[in-house]
Amino acid sequence: MDAYSKGNFIAEYRGVYCTKEDDASESDYTFQYFFSIEGMMKCIDANTVDCLAKYANDDRNGGNSAMKVLVFNGQPHLCLFASD
Secondary structure (H helix, E strand, O other): OOOOOOOOEEEEEOOEEEEHHHOOOOOOOOOEEEEEEOOEEEEEEOOOOOOHHHHOOOOOOOOOEEEEEEEEOOEEEEEEEEOO
């Protein structure tokens, strides 16, 4: 396994892009990442895609990675960076 230094890019959290309003109340939130951009709540739903980033530990209290929203060509991308 490769070692990562603080700030290194690890992976992109990929999935189906949706808004909070698109999300059905009965959905499985297990692999949905909600974030705010331009004052709106958005979501990347990784429940139905093969995305290793959905298993990363980005817990704010002791996680080993941090999620950052980066925008390319007007489209938000959720990117994980090493925090330890």
